[in-house]
Amino acid sequence: MPTVSELQKAWRLPAADRWAGWRPLWWTAGPTGELAVLLVHRRHLRRSRHVKGWVGWRPDLPFDGVLVTRRTDGSVERRLVTDIPEHPSHIALLPGSRLLMASGRTFRDDAGLWPPNAVVRSPEDHQESSFCIGDDIPVLTTDRGGSIWTAYGDEGIYGGHPESAAGLAGWSADGQATWVPRGRLPDAPLEGCTSATEGDRVWLVWYSGTSRGGTFLTRITPSTDEVTSWRSPVAAPDGFAVRGSRAVLTKRDHNRRSIEVVRAELVGTGWSVTDRRRIRVPGRVVMRCGQGRDGSLRLRAGDTWVRIDA
Numbered sequence: 001m002p003t004v005s006e007l008q009k010a011w012r013l014p015a016a017d018r019w020a021g022w023r024p025l026w027w028t029a030g031p032t033g034e035l036a037v038l039l040v041h042r043r044h045l046r047r048s049r050h051v052k053g054w055v056g057w058r059p060d061l062p063f064d065g066v067l068v069t070r071r072t073d074g075s076v077e078r079r080l081v082t083d084i085p086e087h088p089s090h091i092a093l094l095p096g097s098r099l100l101m102a103s104g105r106t107f108r109d110d111a112g113l114w115p116p117n118a119v120v121r122s123p124e125d126h127q128e129s130s131f132c133i134g135d136d137i138p139v140l141t142t143d144r145g146g147s148i149w150t151a152y153g154d155e156g157i158y159g160g161h162p163e164s165a166a167g168l169a170g171w172s173a174d175g176q177a178t179w180v181p182r183g184r185l186p187d188a189p190l191e192g193c194t195s196a197t198e199g200d201r202v203w204l205v206w207y208s209g210t211s212r213g214g215t216f217l218t219r220i221t222p223s224t225d226e227v228t229s230w231r232s233p234v235a236a237p238d239g240f241a242v243r244g245s246r247a248v249l250t251k252r253d254h255n256r257r258s259i260e261v262v263r264a265e266l267v268g269t270g271w272s273v274t275d276r277r278r279i280r281v282p283g284r285v286v287m288r289c290g291q292g293r294d295g296s297l298r299l300r301a302g303d304t305w306v307r308i309d310a
Helices: 015-019
Strands: 008-012 022-029 035-041 045-047 057-059 063-070 076-084 090-094 098-102 118-121 127-131 139-142 148-151 168-171 177-179 189-198 201-208 215-221 226-231 239-243 246-252 256-267 270-285 290-293 296-301 304-309
Touching (some): 139 201, 148 189, 246 296, 246 304
Antiparallel strands (some): 090 098, 098 118, 215 226
16 A cells, blocks of 8 residues: 655644644635644543544634644744634635635524524634525535635535525625526535635536436536536545546545545546555545645645645
8 A cells, every 4th residue: 555655745733733732623725725724722622422533523612723824835824713603614715814614504593594604704803794605515615716615415405595405506705696506417416525626617526316326526617607517437535636637536434544546537528547546644534634726635634634636
């Protein structure tokens, strides 16, 4: 089995932070290649007995954190985020050094309204806006223009929220729905898997639960509203990155120190596998482990992030 030495290390939690009690929880690969990780101090956290890995940590509310952002030039910025009132499922970066924090779930109130489950914070840590971006969100990413893209799970798709019901959606940075599939998908989505961006294009990976279904790679070009979908060469991948006609997809062995890496090429009307192998990584891999940007996949393995290029 290939070893971690063959992977490119993107970032690792410094030993000084770990010794000081900080734990890396939510993270994102930014639209221009940044890696941002929200650290929370151990004193705020409780650990689930049943959920493995970092996703099993739960903070006492409200809590503070430190957002560590490593830019592509190697510089690192640390920024305090205070009085976080809810447990986020995702964080993402928006233009102007703004931070999006979103919960994966929201439920209609007694008046039939959907409460906000996303907030945008300014670089000075002021809340700029809050809004609802749907229910049951396993996949969330942002693009260079500041739009938000989501793929939903079955509870959201069948839960009554209008945008979640479509399976995939696009949003403005102030929470206005800007894109829906409008019947342009090859099947009905059941669950989002992962996402990637390539220039101004957005890729959402999802699978269908119908008898003729499977996993699909959907490419959206916001500037032209073009939507194209292909069958995925890997069923329900955890990570995906694409550059031109080449792609890399990963699939985890849950809570183990290995992943399957699949390389594929777009030939004619479909993606064909060109290489498939299992790779040992520096830590245990759990859910929400991969995000792709411009042909480079960031993969989280324990408290280390590695890079795999398409």
